[in-house]
Amino acid sequence: MSVDPREAVATGTAAPAIADLAAQAGRPVHRASLWRDAWRRYLQNRGAVIAGAVFLLFVLFCLIWPFVTPYDIRSDPVNFQQSYEGPSVKHPLGTDQLGKDLLTKLALGGRISIAIGVGATLAILLIGVVYGSISGFAGGRLDNAQMRLLDALYGLPYLPFAIIVLAIIGENNLWTMVIALSIASWFTAARIVRGQIITLKENDYVRAAKAVGARWYRILSRHLLPNTLGVLIIAIFLELPGVILGEAFLSFIGLGISPPDASLGSLAQEGRAVYRVHPNVIAIPSIAIAVLVLCANFIADGMRDALDPRTRETKEH
Amino acid sequence: MAILEVKDLRTHFFTREGVVKAVDGISFTVEAGKTLGIVGESGCGKSVTALSLMGLIPKPPARIVEGSVNFLGRDLTTFSERQLEDVRGREMAMIFQDPMTSLNPTLRIKTQITEVLDRHYGYSKDDAVRRAVELLEEVQIPRAAERLRDYPHRFSGGMRQRVMIAIALACSPKLLIADEPTTALDVTVQAEILDLLEELRREHEMGMMIITHDMGVVAETADEVAVMYAGQIVEQAETQELFDRPEHPYTEALLGALPQLEGENVREGRLRSIPGRPPDLIAPPPGCRFAPRCPHANLQDGCVDQLPELRPIRPGHLVRSRHPAGERQMVPA
Numbered sequence: 001m002s003v004d005p006r007e008a009v010a011t012g013t014a015a016p017a018i019a020d021l022a023a024q025a026g027r028p029v030h031r032a033s034l035w036r037d038a039w040r041r042y043l044q045n046r047g048a049v050i051a052g053a054v055f056l057l058f059v060l061f062c063l064i065w066p067f068v069t070p071y072d073i074r075s076d077p078v079n080f081q082q083s084y085e086g087p088s089v090k091h092p093l094g095t096d097q098l099g100k101d102l103l104t105k106l107a108l109g110g111r112i113s114i115a116i117g118v119g120a121t122l123a124i125l126l127i128g129v130v131y132g133s134i135s136g137f138a139g140g141r142l143d144n145a146q147m148r149l150l151d152a153l154y155g156l157p158y159l160p161f162a163i164i165v166l167a168i169i170g171e172n173n174l175w176t177m178v179i180a181l182s183i184a185s186w187f188t189a190a191r192i193v194r195g196q197i198i199t200l201k202e203n204d205y206v207r208a209a210k211a212v213g214a215r216w217y218r219i220l221s222r223h224l225l226p227n228t229l230g231v232l233i234i235a236i237f238l239e240l241p242g243v244i245l246g247e248a249f250l251s252f253i254g255l256g257i258s259p260p261d262a263s264l265g266s267l268a269q270e271g272r273a274v275y276r277v278h279p280n281v282i283a284i285p286s287i288a289i290a291v292l293v294l295c296a297n298f299i300a301d302g303m304r305d306a307l308d309p310r311t312r313e314t315k316e317h
Numbered sequence: 318m319a320i321l322e323v324k325d326l327r328t329h330f331f332t333r334e335g336v337v338k339a340v341d342g343i344s345f346t347v348e349a350g351k352t353l354g355i356v357g358e359s360g361c362g363k364s365v366t367a368l369s370l371m372g373l374i375p376k377p378p379a380r381i382v383e384g385s386v387n388f389l390g391r392d393l394t395t396f397s398e399r400q401l402e403d404v405r406g407r408e409m410a411m412i413f414q415d416p417m418t419s420l421n422p423t424l425r426i427k428t429q430i431t432e433v434l435d436r437h438y439g440y441s442k443d444d445a446v447r448r449a450v451e452l453l454e455e456v457q458i459p460r461a462a463e464r465l466r467d468y469p470h471r472f473s474g475g476m477r478q479r480v481m482i483a484i485a486l487a488c489s490p491k492l493l494i495a496d497e498p499t500t501a502l503d504v505t506v507q508a509e510i511l512d513l514l515e516e517l518r519r520e521h522e523m524g525m526m527i528i529t530h531d532m533g534v535v536a537e538t539a540d541e542v543a544v545m546y547a548g549q550i551v552e553q554a555e556t557q558e559l560f561d562r563p564e565h566p567y568t569e570a571l572l573g574a575l576p577q578l579e580g581e582n583v584r585e586g587r588l589r590s591i592p593g594r595p596p597d598l599i600a601p602p603p604g605c606r607f608a609p610r611c612p613h614a615n616l617q618d619g620c621v622d623q624l625p626e627l628r629p630i631r632p633g634h635l636v637r638s639r640h641p642a643g644e645r646q647m648v649p650a
Contacts, residue, residue, distance in 0.1 A: 204418040210373055211413070212406030212433045212484060222432070226423045 038230075041306040048302020055295040058288070062110035071101040073108060074260065084278045094280050096270065105267060106284055112263040113292070116177045117244040123182035124239050125232060128189025129225070135190070136197030137220055143194075150187055158184050159246060163255055172258045177250070181243050189235055196228040230307035237300035241293040248289050264289050320491050320524045321347040321370070326384035328362075328369045331377065335599040339365040341548035342384070347492060347524040352515075354539030354556070355528045356571070360595060362548040363528045367494045371411055372401040389491060407437040410485035414497040416477035420469035426453075426480055427465040433487040452483040456513060475506035479513065486517060492524045499534060511538055532575050536560060544568050547596050547606040550627060554634040564630055564641035566611045567591075605638065613640035 043049060079099035087094050093102040135146040162184040169176045200206070201224060209219050244264075250256035251265025252272075259266070264285040271282030324344050330337040340362040347353045355363045368374045370386055372393060386393040388409060393401065405411075413419045420429060430452060431445035440448065446465070453461035456479040469477060478498065485493060495514060499507035515538055518525045527538050535542050536556065543553040544565065552565040563569045573589040593610035596602055602609060604621040614620035618639050627637040630644075 203421075204413060204415055205421040207373065208413055208419040208481070208484075209421070209432075210405070211371060211411045212487075213402045213404070213436055214406075214432065215402060215436075218432075218436070222424070222428075223421050227421075 038306040042302050045302040045305055047298045048305075051295040051298030052302070054291065055299060058110065058292065058295075059114060062107045062114060065107035066104060066111070069101065069104045069107075071104045073100050073104055076100060084274065084281070087280070093284055094278075096281060097274075102281065102284060105262065106264075106288060109262045109264045109267045109285060110288060112174060112257055112261060113244055113247060113265070113289070116174060116181070116247045116257075116263065117240050117292075119174070119178040120181040120185075120243040120247075121236055121239045123178055124186040124189050124243070125236065127182065127186040128235075129193050129228075129232070131186070132190035132193030132195075133197050133220060133225065133228075136194035137201060137216070137224065139198070147194075150190060154187050156184075158242075159249060162246060162250065166250070166255060172256060173261070174257070177247055177256060180250075181246050185239065185242060185246070189239065192231055192235055193228055196231055197224050200224050200227050234300055234303045234307060237296050237303055240300075241296040244289065244292055244296070264292075318349050319346040320349050320389055321526075322385075322387040323366075323370070324385045324387070326366070326369060326386065327382045328365050328374060328379055329382050330379045337598045338548050338601060339379070339598060340369060341598075341601070343543075343545070343548075343550050344384075345543055345550065345553065347526055349491070349524050350518070350522045351540045352518060352525040352527060352538055354535035354542040355526060355545055356530065356532060356535050356542060357545035358530055358595060360598075361545045362598075363530075363545050364496055366545075367411065367496050367526065367528055370494065371405055371409060372396065372398070373405075373411075403437075406433050406485075406490070407488045408490050409492045409494065410488070410490040411494040411496060412478070412481045412485050412498050415501045416474055416481050417501065419481055420472075420477055422469055424468070425465070426467055426469065426472075429469075430465070430480070430484055430487060433484055437488050448487070449483075452487055453480070455486070455517070456480070456483045458483075473506075474502050475510060478502060478506075478510055482510075482513065482517070486521065489521055490523060492526070493518070494526045494528070496528045497530070498527070500529070500531070507534075508537075514538065532571060544571070547601055548598055549606060549637065550635070551607065551637045552635065553627075558631075558634055562634075562643070564634065564636040564643055565607075565638045566613055566640065566642075567607050569642060607638070611640075613645065 042052075080097075082091075082095055082099040083097045085091055085095040085099075091101050091103065093106065096102055096105065131146065131150075135143045162180040165180040165183050166172060166176060169179065197220075201219075203223075206219060206223055209223050214222075247256060247263060248265030248268070251263045252269045254266075254269065257263045257266050262270075267285035268282050268289070271278070271280075271285070275282045323346070325342050326340055326344070327338070327342055328340040330339055343362075343366060345353060355366065357363050365374060365379070369381055370388075370393065374381070381394050384394065388404070393404065396404070420426075427446065427449060430449040431440070431442070434440040434445040434448055449465055450461045453464065458464055458476060458479055464472075469480075472480060493514075498514065499510050502510060511534060514525070514527075517523070525538075527534065529535060539556050541553070542556050542559045543550045544559075544567065545551065546567050552559065552563070552568045554564075559568065560572070563572055570589070570591045574591065576588060591610055596606055596609065602621070604619065604623050605611070605614065605625050608614040608620045611620070620639055625637050625639050627635050630636050630641050
């Protein structure tokens, strides 16, 4: 009985019942969803699209290249004959002191840097969402206490705080880096979430949910947190560059990832000693860091325009 | 049988400027299968009354300082938040003024209806969806099963209010409180929603409270009407009686402010407005609260310094005034 009137008209078959037509009337042909709209707006931002593509390519390169390359950084024999070679067909980015392929090292270092960046960002969001939503939702005295604590923590300088946390843990690997960096920088995320929750909880649908007997955790998880998703996605790409830079800095001064593992920061550290003679060794990881950070910033910008159209400054065409 | 008995309810807001006596000693009952209309202008305390019954007033600053809300034999004012949560949506449900904002824009209609069924009955997913389809059909939404998958933005205002009604009815409550259910809707849609509410009330044998500032809505739906002014009930009677023989000067003024198209003695000329403004509820006038705006108030009768009692002027007709229309001839002007 459910004849699609559009189809029926096109094929010239049975005329649709009036009731069906009426039922279809209020219904646009294209289903527009929030995400499809956001995606369309994101595509309009050329910088963000390019940044997203570059970011994605670099991540793919880091993930795939170590499987493709003929070189194995760990087990290849040390070969001082070819130390500090310039770029060639065999070694597109040249070699390091031990004669190992820099392109492969870049991919491995990039893996660690991105893993720490993504891991720490997710940890920041987790802490921020829990802390911020409790604060914003509870309100009153608890909120006040939590915010004063946050104010105090804000006063701590970011990197020294992370260094102290690392010193307390006493071990430098991927996981301790994630912990140190996230503990030192979840404050902004918590504030963003708290602000959102406070605005959202005044909505009529929250009162309506209460009026049907919904409990607080249901209201928080079902009605409030999903509405903060847009802001959270923007926050991910806003936090990411800071974390990647922080990790690079710590590794560069020798407090981060320790050998045999290497991140982009520790690769740059290796090149520091010979930067006058062989500038490519320090330049390659440094450029990679800069590109990652820039891309993340551009992506965050595009995401904000796409997901929160009210705050956008550029005009829609 | 009375399902709801409110006695001397007082809800006050404790603000920095002082205590706002938003609801100041109101009493009424709602019978099973009957509709009580509560009318009054903005800020007279009608919505706070409804929220007090549901236990949804924002605390702090608000608090029920006195009175009892006897609902199905239990005093809700003594209930904990946990106990109230079990009553809300199950035995007492509410629909709100603005259907455009009362549905969560990020959740499908299905989720928002089944939420209630899951919360109160612990229905399985399939059962809940089946019941949700029934509910949407009951509130006359076409292609119910299909529309369950839609998000609220795909519904018009009237359709959303129908969804809100479906959610309110999900657990077959004994009492339905409708807080300005039609104020945000088109006039044509208003009538449909009121008809629907009326029909559902009859089918489910619910008690209903309709809160509105619109005398027309009350005339159409209510069996009994309570007129509120400045946190108090000033007149209460059966609907027909109230419209035929209004006693309180405020009720008269409200009816005088309505346009009339037909009837025995159609008024001529412009609509009359009520001079002045409603009193400040932090420091209400010590006497009759309507006295400053009342054409019949005078100093000799204590209108200004003594609060008149809510007294029966006829069986079933209560009025809080020294000069109800029925006694006015005896008073020298």
